Amino acid sequence: xxxxxxxxxxxxxxxxxxxxxxxxxxxxxxxxxxxxxxxxxxxxxxxxxxxxxxxxxxxxxxxxxxxxxxxxxxxxxxxxxxxxxxxxxxxxxxxxxxxxxxxxxxxxxxxxxxxxxxxx
Amino acid sequence: xxxxxxxxxxxxxxxxxxxxxxxxxxxxxxxxxxxxxxxxxxxxxxxxxxxxxxxxxxxxxxxxxxxxxxxxxxxxxxxxxxxxxxxxxxxxxxxxxxxxxxxxxxxxxxxxxxxx
Numbered sequence: 706x707x708x709x710x711x712x713x714x715x716x717x718x719x720x721x722x723x724x725x726x727x728x729x730x731x732x733x734x735x736x737x738x739x740x741x742x743x744x745x746x747x748x749x750x751x752x753x754x755x756x757x758x759x760x761x762x763x764x765x766x767x768x769x770x771x772x773x774x775x776x777x778x779x780x781x782x783x784x785x786x787x788x789x790x791x792x793x794x795x796x797x798x799x800x801x802x803x804x805x806x807x808x809x810x811x812x813x814x815x816x817x818x819x820x821x822x823x824x825x
Numbered sequence: 826x827x828x829x830x831x832x833x834x835x836x837x838x839x840x841x842x843x844x845x846x847x848x849x850x851x852x853x854x855x856x857x858x859x860x861x862x863x864x865x866x867x868x869x870x871x872x873x874x875x876x877x878x879x880x881x882x883x884x885x886x887x888x889x890x891x892x893x894x895x896x897x898x899x900x901x902x903x904x905x906x907x908x909x910x911x912x913x914x915x916x917x918x919x920x921x922x923x924x925x926x927x928x929x930x931x932x933x934x935x936x937x938x939x940x941x
Contacts, residue, residue: 707872737927748916748933749870754926762926796868802927812858812920812927816870 708732709801711817718789719825725785726820728799734779735801739814740772743796755782789824796821827852829919831932838907839940846902846935848917854878858920859893859900860929865913876900907939 708731718724728738736757741749753774754762761774771793773785782801786793800814828851838844850859861873874884876893884891888905904911914936918929 739928746936748931749929751928754928798868798870800870813860813872813875814927814929815872816862818867818869821868 707803707813707815709799709815709817711799711820713820714818715821715823717823717825720790721788723785723787724789724822725783726797726799726822728782728784728801728817730780730801730803730815733801733803733815735782735803736779737802738776738782739800739802740774740782740784741798741800743798743819745796749798752784786822789822791824794822794824827919827921827930829917829930829932831915831917831935833935834933835936835938837938837940840909841906843903843905844907844937844939846904846915846917846937848900848902848932850898850900850917850919852919852921854921856921860918860920861891861900861902862916862918863913864916864934870916873902904937907937909939909941912937912939 710729710731712727716724738755740752742752743749751764752767755774755776757776757779763769771787776782796819798819800816802814830849857878859876862870863873864870874891881893890903892901914934916934917932920929
């Protein structure tokens with residue numbers, strides 16, 4: 706259980722184009738999903754928190770107009786990199802936090818396999 | 826301020842050796858959660874364990890064991906009889922219980938190389 710998928714797994718695009726990355730929780734509902742960016746040999750950097758049915762919360766320094774996040778359902782969040790430039794090339798990872806119907810709190814995030822974006 | 830420190834940037838061991846990965850955390854919350862994830866070369870983070878701040882019991886799962894000590898704010902991870910397949914980057918993470926954001930604070934990761 707607790708499987709998260711990402712699509713595409715890799716993408717190459719020209720500078721100035723927009724790229725959409727999908728994150729799906731396959732076997733559970735996720736009220737909250739997270740988008741991270743990881744540069745080579747570095748840790749994960751949280752970009753934004755995506756909440757189903759509401760606006761995403763962006764971390765300081767992340768341009769909300771450049772990285773558009775939509776969390777339209779309890780199993781799907783999308784990240785669109787608009788007008789991509791070579792400096793946006795990176796490994797983008799999403800995670801999903803399982804929603805429980807009980808009052809038990811859980812903070813475990815399950816991660817997708819990541820999307821490698823290369824902007825030429 | 827919340828912080829997770831993984832002081833070991835890279836560790837190399839020979840197969841079958843035991844290895845311990847250190848994780849030290851800082852938080853003002855009394856309720857918090859600690860995690861370990863494995864990131865193999867494929868890139869996907871694999872969940873290994875979650876510990877809440879009220880449960881200091883150490884845990885063993887096969888060749889993996891975790892030592893949680895609140896007195897030293899540490900949550901160390903030991904791999905016994907390491908194998909080449911254990912080669913990966915391992916991340917320790919902290920989630921504070923009262924923030925309501927469920928965000929993780931990640932350590933910088935420890936790259937483990939297990940040599941045959």
